[in-house]
Amino acid sequence: MARKFITQDLPKCENCAIRKSSLFGEIDTFHLDKVRELRTSQITFNAGDYIYHEGDIPTRAYTLHQGWVSLFKTLEDGGRQILRFALPGDFLSYKSSNRALDHSAIALTDITLCAFPLDRFKTKLADLPELSIAISSVSEMTIQRCYSTLTTIASHNAEVKIAYLLLSLYIRETSLKQNQSEPIHLPITQEDIGDALGLTTIHVNRTFKGLQNKGLIECNNRNLHIPDQTNLAEVAKVNLESLKKLMVVV
Amino acid sequence: MARKFITQDLPKCENCAIRKSSLFGEIDTFHLDKVRELRTSQITFNAGDYIYHEGDIPTRAYTLHQGWVSLFKTLEDGGRQILRFALPGDFLSYKSSNRALDHSAIALTDITLCAFPLDRFKTKLADLPELSIAISSVSEMTIQRCYSTLTTIASHNAEVKIAYLLLSLYIRETSLKQNQSEPIHLPITQEDIGDALGLTTIHVNRTFKGLQNKGLIECNNRNLHIPDQTNLAEVAKVNLESLKKLMVVV
DNA sequence: CGGGGAGTTGAATGCAGTCAACAAATGTGG
DNA sequence: CCACATTTGTTGACTGCATTCAACTCCCCG
Numbered sequence: 001m002a003r004k005f006i007t008q009d010l011p012k013c014e015n016c017a018i019r020k021s022s023l024f025g026e027i028d029t030f031h032l033d034k035v036r037e038l039r040t041s042q043i044t045f046n047a048g049d050y051i052y053h054e055g056d057i058p059t060r061a062y063t064l065h066q067g068w069v070s071l072f073k074t075l076e077d078g079g080r081q082i083l084r085f086a087l088p089g090d091f092l093s094y095k096s097s098n099r100a101l102d103h104s105a106i107a108l109t110d111i112t113l114c115a116f117p118l119d120r121f122k123t124k125l126a127d128l129p130e131l132s133i134a135i136s137s138v139s140e141m142t143i144q145r146c147y148s149t150l151t152t153i154a155s156h157n158a159e160v161k162i163a164y165l166l167l168s169l170y171i172r173e174t175s176l177k178q179n180q181s182e183p184i185h186l187p188i189t190q191e192d193i194g195d196a197l198g199l200t201t202i203h204v205n206r207t208f209k210g211l212q213n214k215g216l217i218e219c220n221n222r223n224l225h226i227p228d229q230t231n232l233a234e235v236a237k238v239n240l241e242s243l244k245k246l247m248v249v250v
Numbered sequence: 251m252a253r254k255f256i257t258q259d260l261p262k263c264e265n266c267a268i269r270k271s272s273l274f275g276e277i278d279t280f281h282l283d284k285v286r287e288l289r290t291s292q293i294t295f296n297a298g299d300y301i302y303h304e305g306d307i308p309t310r311a312y313t314l315h316q317g318w319v320s321l322f323k324t325l326e327d328g329g330r331q332i333l334r335f336a337l338p339g340d341f342l343s344y345k346s347s348n349r350a351l352d353h354s355a356i357a358l359t360d361i362t363l364c365a366f367p368l369d370r371f372k373t374k375l376a377d378l379p380e381l382s383i384a385i386s387s388v389s390e391m392t393i394q395r396c397y398s399t400l401t402t403i404a405s406h407n408a409e410v411k412i413a414y415l416l417l418s419l420y421i422r423e424t425s426l427k428q429n430q431s432e433p434i435h436l437p438i439t440q441e442d443i444g445d446a447l448g449l450t451t452i453h454v455n456r457t458f459k460g461l462q463n464k465g466l467i468e469c470n471n472r473n474l475h476i477p478d479q480t481n482l483a484e485v486a487k488v489n490l491e492s493l494k495k496l497m498v499v500v
Numbered sequence: 501c502g503g504g505g506a507g508t509t510g511a512a513t514g515c516a517g518t519c520a521a522c523a524a525a526t527g528t529g530g
Numbered sequence: 531c532c533a534c535a536t537t538t539g540t541t542g543a544c545t546g547c548a549t550t551c552a553a554c555t556c557c558c559c560g
Contacts, residue, residue: 146397197404509553
């Protein structure tokens with residue numbers, strides 16, 4: 001595994017471009033000092049590396065600083081169910097109990113993580129109610145997104161599902177960028193889309209091309225542009241404004 | 251709406267049969283006093299009553315004391331997606347932020363709720379780190395269950411889905427009872443099962459009867475018995491022990 | 501006794517999976 | 531830099547699970 005630790009000259013949290021969309025967005029500068037002390041290192045992984053495995057008992061929690069990550073369960077038949085894609089700002093591998101993780105995580109691109117050793121982190125929680133509340137708030141967001149995904153997957157056909165997933169990722173990724181009108185890089189394969197939505201790659205391909213032919217999405221060599229988000233939201237059977245509230249922190 | 255408030259002579263939390271499987275299971279007797287002060291009333295609803303609606307901003311959180319509740323989203327086309335069934339001990343309607351609820355809740359049976367006004371509850375959180383941690387721990391459980399449901403719904407056919415749902419409910423309900431070998435009362439219709447799993451009632455019916463004919467489940471007038479949980483777990487494509495850990499709170 | 505909700509069954513349709521083959525893009529080593 | 535292997539994407543034909551539509555039964559409750 002090609003992972004690398006950085007323990008010195010760590011970048012400052014105050015100036016971090018993704019802070020506002022991370023766990024620490026709600027924590028003011030005063031308390032941020034205390035939180036930053038909990039961060040011991042940054043860790044980098046290459047695309048394709050496992051960050052952790054289902055069944056592991058985590059020793060560190062992470063804030064994803066750069067890149068995309070796929071969280072998934074392995075099925076009995078060898079298949080995968082992707083639970084969600086993590087983007088910069090996402091909080092990974094945290095468990096309040098000392099139980100095993102129920103899913104694995106793999107880097108989709110080269111990534112950087114900010115690492116927080118869990119033992120110290122948990123003992124600090126009692127002194128930092130702000131942090132507890134921030135974690136609750138992130139958990140709530142995760143639950144809401146999961147229920148929203150569940151609804152899309154359970155009740156709709158492939159076109160709706162794919163439209164929903166692409167629009168969600170597009171909204172999240174553009175919210176992290178300055179120039180919100182240029183295409184985003186989509187570091188996932190059609191197989192990943194299938195594994196996230198419970199569809200075969202073949203059916204994903206047909207439906208994906210269908211969306212392209214209708215002009216609802218534009219995509220070549222993994223660069224995705226959505227010319228009219230309102231149109232795609234209609235196909236995805238969601239209200240665009242609600243989806244933005246769900247996907248964009250702050 | 252036939253709801254009724256009880257504000258005097260509230261039953262003691264210490265002796266509550268469901269405490270150990272509720273939010274407060276992890277809170278010791280000393281701190282329990284402080285928590286109990288936050289509970290202002292018990293509220294009863296009749297089967298079929300709404301407890302809250304999607305879009306409401308909650309003023310109270312609840313511990314479900316008695317009965318079953320269905321949590322669901324309403325779809326554009328008028329359909330419903332049931333997100334989960336709540337059983338005694340479940341914590342409902344809590345939001346750390348002041349945002350609107352993303353789903354509605356309806357009583358499946360006559361129910362009793364313990365009510366906690368949210369304003370007081372939230373201000374107390376800073377003084378009671380145990381409570382924050384308990385809430386995080388409940389959130390984590392909810393996320394894990396949701397991901398598990400998502401996996402079943404996305405990747406498997408109707409027989410697997412129904413087997414999974416019935417086994418989950420059976421395990422949860424029997425864990426709350428003394429006599430774990432007698433049938434449980436299942437206060438949900440085949441339509442509810444369909445709305446939870448994204449299937450039509452007709453297909454639920456056919457598949458349900460299939461499970462009966464195979465002897466995997468026994469069910470008449472809403473009394474469900476599972477003669478061999480290991481067999482049904484195999485059909486549901488889950489490991490029985492893992493499912494028990496996921497469904498039973500200590 | 502009549503009405504409504506829930507459950508049951510059959511036949512026809514359609515969305516998505518499976519199998520098979522191939523094309524394009526990407527990566528690797530000689 | 532090219533040859534080859536691997537991964538990813540594309541297309542067609544066939545199969546099957548789940549939906550739709552329609553009709554009907556059972557049972558509880560007023």
